[in-house]
Amino acid sequence: MSSLLKTHDPSEMNGLDFDVEKIRQDFPILHQKVGSKPLIYLDNAATSQKPQCVIDAVEKYYREDNANIHRGVHMLSERATDYYEGARKKIQAFLHAKHAHEILFVRGTTEAINLVAQSFGRTNLKAGDEILITHMEHHSNIVPWQLVCEQTGAVLKVAPINDRGELILEEFRKLLSEKTRLVSVVHISNSLGTINPVKEIIAMAHNQNIPVMLDGAQATPHVPIDVLELDCDFYAFSGHKLFGPTGIGVLYGKEKFLDAMPPYQGGGDMIRTVTLEGSTYNQLPYKFEAGTPNISGAIGLGAAIDYLYQINFSLATRHEEELLHYAQDKLAAINGLRMIGEAANKISVCSFVIEGIHPHDLGTILDQEGVAIRTGHHCTMPLMKRFGVPATARASMAFYNTLQEIDSLAAALRKAQEVFA
Amino acid sequence: MSDLRELYQEVILDHNKNPRNFHKLDNANHSAEGYNPLCGDQLTVFVKTDGTTIQDLSFEGHGCAISKASASLMTSILKGKSTEDAFKLFDKFHHMVTGEMGSEPDAELGKLAVFAGVCEFPSRVKCASLAWHTLKSAISSGEQVSTEGDDL
Structure with missing residues (x-):
């Protein structure tokens, strides 16, 4: 001071x-x-x-506002929809994203990475292509890529770290190639606490037109996040690590990527029309939110973000x-x-x-x-x-x-x- | 602290520091690997049997004090016993560490009674029983044992 x-x-x-x-x-x-x-x-x-205000927000939702969203004309449904979409806007502001429809609600960071691996990965990867991660990833940023590599014949590359637990940036740079289709890196390591130089990582990858996904599970509770300033293409985090409820998380993706990606899961709410011969899909973000979502979780996460501004x-x-x-x-x-x-x-x-x-x-x-x-x-x-x-x-x-x-x-x-x- | 002393008895600390039969058994005719993903315990149990009697047994690997001491004591106690008796003893041991037995450990457990304190620490039951599960697997199938998903 x-x-x-x-x-x-x-x-x-x-x-x-x-x-x-x-x-x-x-x-x-x-x-x-x-x-x-x-x-x-x-x-x-x-x-x-969880702070009391998060517990209260979840409780109030179930006590006063519970209804399914996006489909009812009755008052409760409209109110629940407003709160759910309000939470999306709070997260948009928290991440400094350009559009609210770039914020997808998922179960957590794990599901967010699986979504990108299956939707972006399966569409864009072919045999011999490469995905680049680091040696300090959580299993949730390793296994989804191994799965999509098995499915497509792509290869998972791993950038080394030094004895202090820091990414060796020069080695990372060398592993970027014309075969690299995506970089997926942990923003802050859960085991080591290391803050990765994500701006440099993103700049290096973008220099070769390679999109970058960041696993922000540990970063969001500890550092301010600005996805526009970072210029990352995907950013994932979990509500429960950010003083919010379990079972709710967020995938941020740039509109141009999300628009081009096929749905991850099929079901209600993600469609525009369904016939027995085929279906057309809803617009963003609903294309990626099949089924009744975790409404109370989203509201609780919104309350957690309000709390962080307040303190x-x-x-x-x-x-x-x-x-x-x-x-x-x-x-x-x-x-x-x-x-x-x-x-x-x-x-x-x-x-x-x-x-x-x-x-x-x-x-x-x-x-x-x-x-x-x-x-x-x-x-x-x-x-x-x-x-x-x-x-x-x-x-x-x-x-x-x-x-x-x-x-x-x-x-x-x-x-x-x-x-x- | 009293619960802790119950768990980490001198005998356990001693077997952790100086594990007995802690080597590979060259003439073993059964072996299996046991793994506890929760804490990273990993051990291999080697057994030499003539079909009915455990003539020799040993173990290798790394793990927490409870799993290491349990493997050490198990290998000390079972030498010369029939496989049938070994499995019976495992049942009694398992009842003791899960707290399914009365307050007094079965007299047959002998030295193994030092693990009675484990039942106060449910998250450590897997550590105490890993060596035994691995032994059972070595003798009956030789498949890898993992305590993950086990209903221990």
């Missing part, structure tokens, strides 16, 4: 400071005990907790940076601890292993101390292999976490070392 602000009235300062205790009041789930210990939730990269997202991310640096210092002080993922540019995710203690044992001991972390391969088995570990322990922080919670994490890790001494 600048010195100028310090001379201001203290009440104004409060408005500019990030008051984490006040923020925590918005999340009812955080105020509980695990056994006799207060819950310390450090598994935010797996899923985030001042830039102050929240600054607080997360402080949490990261504090956690890095505290973890580095633990004997025998090895960090996995030391990118210069990363978010508040700390993956690590401790000599002599398997991550799964760490997870159990930490749970007894009330500390919830993730242990395992984090759906990134190739990445675990790259670092020569079967699994890691991962503490992932959100803006509602506190420095004291990091202290408790460090104390619990020391306790685990005592048990295994």
Whole structure:
């Protein structure tokens, strides 16, 4: 905070400071005990907790507005449709997309990538063509491409990373070729926290007219997203990692690509006309939203985005940076601890292993101390292999976490070392 | 902490640090690989039988303390036992770690009673029983075992 602000009235300062205790009041789930210990939730990269306003929005929808959308002439249906389409507009603004119809509701990032793989991939790929990913992808940005490669004879290429867990950009550039039909890259790694240089990646790919998809599951809760400025062609994220409900996610796609792509699933709402001889398809975005969608999920996600505007997202991310640096210092002080993922540019995710203690044992001991972390391969088995570990322990922080919670994490890790001494 | 000490008993910590029969068995006539995708435990169990008796057995691989100690103790205890008795013991062991047995572990389990604390930690049942499932598979079919989707 600048010195100028310090001379201001203290009440104004409060408005500019990030008051984490006040923020925590918005999340009812955080105020509980695990056994006799207060819950310390450090598994935010797996899923985030939900503020009361999101829970209220979902409840209100079912209590007051529930109806099917886009087809009823009655009041409830019109209201439900308005809220659902209103959520789409909120997401358009959140991503800075040009058109609301470029926002498709899906189940989550996984379905978004599968949609692009099957709809864009199957249409545009032939034997010998290439798709380029990186070594730090989540299984959901590997397996859908392997499936479409099996179906089309295309080849999956993988750009390497260095020992700090950063993409080797020069190697990435070399792997772009006249055979490359699509680049699909994770914006921020779920296992390492690495923020990829996506602007450079996109510029390199576009230089050769190759479209780029970004997996934004971990990025949306931590950095502002502007798809126009990035100029990415597809962007996917999940609602539940962004303080919204599970089962709702978003695929953003540039209109020119979505228009040219065939439907992913067939059913109600995605058609214009159906005869027994054939069908014509609805316009965007409905062409890709077959069947009754997750209406309450979309509304809940809209409420989560409203919440992020309300709390001042830039102050929240600054607080997360402080949490990261504090956690890095505290973890580095633990004997025998090895960090996995030391990118210069990363978010508040700390993956690590401790000599002599398997991550799964760490997870159990930490749970007894009330500390919830993730242990395992984090759906990134190739990445675990790259670092020569079967699994890691991962503490992932959100803006509602506190420095004291990091202290408790460090104390619990020391306790685990005592048990295994 | 008391629950933790129940789970991580000295015997378990010792077998984790210094696993017994932790090598490949060159003259094995059965082997199988076991895998627990939840935590990345991966082990291979080697068995030498004459058709009815387990003459020798060993294991290799990596995993958490519970899975490693369980494999170590299993290989120590079953040497010289009939395969039929081994399977019976597995049933009792399984009942104990899933908490389906009364408060007292069956006397026949002997040293294996150190795993009684596992039933308080449902997410660790798969770790404790992985070696046993793998042994069973080695003797009966030799197919790879995965605890994923298992109703353990």
